[in-house]
Amino acid sequence: MTRYGVLALMLISLASWGQGWQRQQSEAGVMLWTQPRPPSPFLALRLEMRVMADPAALLAVLRNTARHREWLPQSREVRLLARSGPDDDLVYTRLESPWPVQDRELITRSHLSRRADCGLELKVWAEPDALAARPGLVRIRASAGRWEALPQQDGSTLIRLETYTNPGDNLPGWLVNPMAVKAALASFQAIRRLMEAQPRSKSQQKLLDGSKHCPATP
Numbered sequence: 001m002t003r004y005g006v007l008a009l010m011l012i013s014l015a016s017w018g019q020g021w022q023r024q025q026s027e028a029g030v031m032l033w034t035q036p037r038p039p040s041p042f043l044a045l046r047l048e049m050r051v052m053a054d055p056a057a058l059l060a061v062l063r064n065t066a067r068h069r070e071w072l073p074q075s076r077e078v079r080l081l082a083r084s085g086p087d088d089d090l091v092y093t094r095l096e097s098p099w100p101v102q103d104r105e106l107i108t109r110s111h112l113s114r115r116a117d118c119g120l121e122l123k124v125w126a127e128p129d130a131l132a133a134r135p136g137l138v139r140i141r142a143s144a145g146r147w148e149a150l151p152q153q154d155g156s157t158l159i160r161l162e163t164y165t166n167p168g169d170n171l172p173g174w175l176v177n178p179m180a181v182k183a184a185l186a187s188f189q190a191i192r193r194l195m196e197a198q199p200r201s202k203s204q205q206k207l208l209d210g211s212k213h214c215p216a217t218p
Contacts, residue, residue: 021046040166045164055150056149057196125144146163
């Protein structure tokens, strides 16, 4: 199957995520929902928060592979494999797992879309065969997500993520799901801190004043 065929399947799956979300908790301004994905025992996650930063600040944080551990502390390695254009990245991530579980590795392709209101949408999906497997690591084969950064009238940005990952290797859902929820909440809080440390663009203020000039993306 071509990479575009895989993307189509992922997007069909993502389109069905608007139904069946169950609100679980709110922590430090981050709201979290879960959704069962049978027959898999693993839950899909949806998170939302408001951030006093430009939408482009989210992309600046996510693309800064040198500081990945600040918002994804379980990552041992994150590196850009290829950039086929300003809106398309191929990224390798190695994730630390607690003993005796083997570390995971994940290869994802992402595509950025820009909205007319200056919001951003970043679709991410696994491309597990884009690189030869490394001995001693488990390759994640099923993962998809969608980030949204939507500008608000008060100058904040609504950040939304819908994501699902099957870590593979027959791990039990009762073990993985609580860990995934805890890690996602912590990551969102760290992303907010990093986004708000980014300088605000002058074009963002013009946008709030009615101008249609969107801030540049990194």
